[in-house]
Amino acid sequence: MGYDVIITGGSYAGMSAGLQLARARRKVLVIDGGQRRNRFAATSHGFLGQDGRAPADIAEDARAQLMAYPTVEWVSDTVVQARKEEGGFTLETSRGQHFQAQRLLLATGVVDDLPAVQGLAERWGKSVFHCPYCHGYELDQGPIGVLATSPMSLHHALMLPDWGPTTFFTNGVFEPDPEQRASLELRGVTLEAEPVERIEGERANVVLEGGRVVAIDGLFVLPRTRVGSSLAASLGCEFEDGPLGAFIQTDMTRETSVPGVFACGDAAMPFGSVALSVGDGVRAGSGVHRSLIFGAH
Structure with missing residues (x-):
């Protein structure tokens, strides 16, 4: 050989x-x-x-x-x-x-394999991340988003408040039960059920289907x-x-x-x-x- x-x-x-x-x-x-x-x-x-x-x-x-x-x-x-x-x-x-x-x-x-959300792939590794330990600190405690891809995203959403105020975009992937909602509330996580249409802006602003924009400094997703x-x-x-x-x-x-x-x-x-x-x-x-x-x- x-x-x-x-x-x-x-x-x-x-x-x-x-x-x-x-x-x-x-x-x-x-x-x-x-x-x-x-x-x-x-x-x-x-x-x-x-x-x-x-x-x-x-x-x-x-x-x-x-x-x-x-x-x-x-x-x-x-x-x-x-x-x-x-x-x-x-x-x-x-x-x-x-x-x-x-x-x-x-x-x-x-x-x-990233979620098929317009504007997400272009920001992967720049303002869209998967690991809070790798990229959370640099967001300097600014507003953070978590985009649900599976029930595992609940764990993600419960972790991220240590790095900044967190909004959890459930995006129709799953509906938290009362116990899960209580856990999110205890961690100060804001729940957003309206579907996500696209990601835009210099950072990772989340545009919802109704046109409302949620401004965040970084979006976390579990692909x-x-x-x-x-x-x-x-x-x-x-x-x-x-x-x-x-x-x-x-x-x-x-x-x-x-x-x-x-x-x-x-x-x-x-x-x-x-x-x-x-x-x-x-x-x-x-x-x-x-x-x-x-x-x-």
Whole structure:
């Protein structure tokens, strides 16, 4: 086999895993299509030592540190097919390249499926967010909106008042019961049942169907997520149903249900962030390394 490990996905989790393997002097190939999940955001927050930096700068520094190790190679491409064979795996990229490795680590991330509300997608990562820990502080306690996408949005609405006065736009998704209404009232959340027509303005002003405008500094929404590649499914990996979408099932070492295939980062967690992805990559990289020493696939 050409490599000890091929990592599909070179964002934070994939590079973090690669660093552990590089430091174990293993031959590693990273194949990455350049589609980081947080590419729409100007700054990243909540990651100790990197707070407030541009996501692209964090990734660029990480890649430079990883590529300083002589056993690491990088291919800018997307894996379109993976086959399990005797002794390992063969991967094919969109440009027709073929690579082989003993182990495969899936760090492909997820895709956010946003609600079909006019003006929302254009503001994603700028004034429309999903993580209050990542972006709530910078709103400086200004007015905040939460757009319901599922019953899980109730939890979102109950959290956000710690970052600013909150309006919960239920948008016909669900009707809070009396107990839920009492919880929202206790947290000082304003309920808005009129459907949302569009988002407009420099920030994220919410225009309701009747024409009324609710001015807010930031809108939070929980999009549905899906794993950003079909590789796990095509290899037969099992999935778990999370509150926002299915993710790849793994054990404590981050090995999937398919021997020799590992997964980490957003694709293998119900919720994600840069800091969580980096930590998960450490677990996965060390798990892959141990399997190369002690496992037999």
